[in-house]
Amino acid sequence: MANRYWCGECSFKTPWLDTSEGLRRQIEHYARKHPGIAPGGQIETRRRGPGARSACLLLAAAALVLLTVVATWRR
Template sequence: MANRYWCGECSFKTPWRGEPEGLRLQIKHYAEKHPGTPPGGQVETRRRSSGKRNGYLLLAAVVLVLLTVVAACPH
C-alpha cells in the first residue's frame, strides 16, 4: 500500500511512497516551505489492484495457447 501526503498550506503533494518515507517528505516540505507550521493536510492511500492486471495477463496467455494449438493443427 502506498500513500501520498498533501500539504494543507499549498498544492504540494509527495510522490507515492510507503508511510515512513511519505511522512518524512511531508515533514521536510513543511520545514522548508512553512517553517513553524505543524504538518497537516490530507493523506491519500492507493491500494494496488493487481487482480485486474493478472486477469489481463491470464487472458493473453489463454489466447496465445489457443493460437499455438490452432497453428499446430493440420489444415
C-alpha cells in the same frame, strides 16, 4: 502499502511512498516552505497494487479465449 501525502497549505504532494518516507518528506516540506506551521493535509492510500491492473487484463483475456472456444465448439 503506498501512500501519497498532500500539503494542507499548498499544492505539494509526495510521490507514492511507504509511510515513514512519506511522513519524512512531508515534514521536510513544511519545515522548508511553511516554517512554524504544524504539518497537515491529507493522506491518499493506493487502493490496489501495481499488479492489479495486469491481473484484471489477464482475466479478461482468458474469458475472451474461453468464449471463442465455446463459440467454435457449438458450430
